[in-house]
Amino acid sequence: MRHVAVIGSGPAGYYTAEACQKIFGDDVRVDIIDRLPVPYGLIRFGVAPDHQSIKAVAKRYETVALSGNVRFVGNVSVGRDVSIAELQSLYDAVVLATGAPNDRSLDVPGGALPGVVGSAAFVGWYNGHPDFAALNPPLHGPGAVIIGNGNVALDVTRILAKTRDEFAGSDIVGHALDALDHSGVKRITVLGRRGPHQIAMTPKELGELGHLQRATPVVEPADFPPLGDDALLEPGMRKSVTHLRDFIPMSATPKEIAVEFNFFAMPVAVEGEGRVERIIVERTRLDDQLRSIGTGERYVIPCGLVVACIGYQTPPIEGVPYEHGRGRFANTDGRILPGLYCVGWARRGPSGTIGTNRPDGYLIADHLAIDIGAGAAKQGREGLDALLTSRGVDVVNFRDWQKIEAAEVARARDGAPREKFVSLGDMMGARR
Ligand SMILES: Cc1cc2nc3c(=O)[nH]c(=O)nc-3n(C[C@H](O)[C@H](O)[C@H](O)COP(=O)(O)OP(=O)(O)OC[C@H]3O[C@@H](n4cnc5c(N)ncnc54)[C@H](O)[C@@H]3O)c2cc1C
Numbered sequence: 001m002r003h004v005a006v007i008g009s010g011p012a013g014y015y016t017a018e019a020c021q022k023i024f025g026d027d028v029r030v031d032i033i034d035r036l037p038v039p040y041g042l043i044r045f046g047v048a049p050d051h052q053s054i055k056a057v058a059k060r061y062e063t064v065a066l067s068g069n070v071r072f073v074g075n076v077s078v079g080r081d082v083s084i085a086e087l088q089s090l091y092d093a094v095v096l097a098t099g100a101p102n103d104r105s106l107d108v109p110g111g112a113l114p115g116v117v118g119s120a121a122f123v124g125w126y127n128g129h130p131d132f133a134a135l136n137p138p139l140h141g142p143g144a145v146i147i148g149n150g151n152v153a154l155d156v157t158r159i160l161a162k163t164r165d166e167f168a169g170s171d172i173v174g175h176a177l178d179a180l181d182h183s184g185v186k187r188i189t190v191l192g193r194r195g196p197h198q199i200a201m202t203p204k205e206l207g208e209l210g211h212l213q214r215a216t217p218v219v220e221p222a223d224f225p226p227l228g229d230d231a232l233l234e235p236g237m238r239k240s241v242t243h244l245r246d247f248i249p250m251s252a253t254p255k256e257i258a259v260e261f262n263f264f265a266m267p268v269a270v271e272g273e274g275r276v277e278r279i280i281v282e283r284t285r286l287d288d289q290l291r292s293i294g295t296g297e298r299y300v301i302p303c304g305l306v307v308a309c310i311g312y313q314t315p316p317i318e319g320v321p322y323e324h325g326r327g328r329f330a331n332t333d334g335r336i337l338p339g340l341y342c343v344g345w346a347r348r349g350p351s352g353t354i355g356t357n358r359p360d361g362y363l364i365a366d367h368l369a370i371d372i373g374a375g376a377a378k379q380g381r382e383g384l385d386a387l388l389t390s391r392g393v394d395v396v397n398f399r400d401w402q403k404i405e406a407a408e409v410a411r412a413r414d415g416a417p418r419e420k421f422v423s424l425g426d427m428m429g430a431r432r
Helices: 011-024 058-065 084-090 119-126 151-161 174-181 203-211 227-232 235-250 354-371 381-390 398-410 424-429
Strands: 002-007 028-033 070-073 093-096 116-118 143-147 187-191 215-218 257-262 265-271 278-286 292-302 305-308 335-337 340-342
Touching: 002 011, 002 084, 011 028, 011 058, 011 354, 028 381, 058 070, 070 398, 084 093, 084 381, 093 354, 116 119, 119 151, 119 174, 119 305, 143 151, 143 292, 151 174, 151 187, 151 203, 151 257, 187 265, 203 215, 203 235, 215 235, 227 235, 265 292, 340 354
Parallel strands: 002 028, 002 093, 028 070, 093 340, 116 305, 143 187, 143 305, 187 257, 215 257
Antiparallel strands: 265 278, 278 292, 335 340
16 A cells, blocks of 8 residues: 655646645555645635635535545644654655745835735735734725736736625625725835846636726736737737736726736835835836846835735745755655655746645656555544544544534525635534
């Protein structure tokens, strides 16, 4: 029997378990360990609450979770409740699928002032992540600045701009819905260091901004390259840029909230008396390698909130080789050390969609077929259970999670799929 411990129950963790099932059939036991009592990682805590169809992929993971040879072992934090070395002594393979949950810091003077928040924190707040439920971001307005030109920046912008009605059918948590309902934010500025042809925004997410009840996207025509240059873009990117161009005529008919795209704009400082009051931005231009270079010309945007959507890092784990520059585990095609592997954002860094994590799982299962043979008669899950019991760890299994889920569904607002519990205590309590 092969015993595999997967640490992290996000997409990468479940795809790894699925691949192990496919390749080894009944000759494998996979334990998916997560520090939270609830599974699915960023499917629950990252993907936007108004994009429910994307979250439906969790049903596929449920099929994996309910099969006999895969277990969910929730409320167990690796590094706190059990060490990597202990897991390695119990399992033939340990696979790190811990994601990249830490925000990259905004490295400019004033970048740590109250009112500057990272996207992991802000997204975690509106999605009910227990670590960020108490964030209480300043929404007094009238200005908010979003740094970044990727889909996370678009998610944050859209959530700030929507009306209460527009959240119908979403699972945005109650505290965020109420706070956003009383928001004074009237101008959302999206900063990108480069131009419209260098965005990392997908057409669907960008298109949505053109259809909001009370917000208008505003772009500056002079920022765009000649129309003919769009033909050189790959089709998805061309579609995104077409959406941006469609915003040009909309810019002339403002609604209550303006979503202003500032391209060629690099934040250089955040200022204010004890909290964010303004951000200083330097205009940029592109060099011949399409890198942004500061021009020395600066301007000021008054704002009470800055959300930095500038990427994430995997927290290091003691004893696991780490690539500091890239903020992920040091690995070669997912192999870290003998018996130790990584997948998903912990392996590649924070990019790609949910589906991008699937081949990672299959890659590791293929490695395991070569590296661990038929298994080395390790203790596997019985050994883990004994260890966790001896330490008094209150483990949450998949049936417990289903009880938590049922309780969340039962207390949902009208028309919402669920009202998430946002504290560990409430999640644990809902098992009963
Ligand atoms: C804001 C946002 C929106 C996104 N929206 C979309 C979208 O609309 N569509 C799309 O395709 N992709 C989207 N993505 C990308 C997608 O969420 C990721 O590709 C995917 O979640 C990465 O999977 P993962 O398993 O590597 O990490 P994660 O999903 O982050 O899972 C990591 C898991 O590891 C657990 N963990 C971490 N440390 C420990 C530890 N020490 N011990 C035990 N458990 C631990 C965590 O609790 C978590 O459950 C979005 C990402 C973000 C940030």
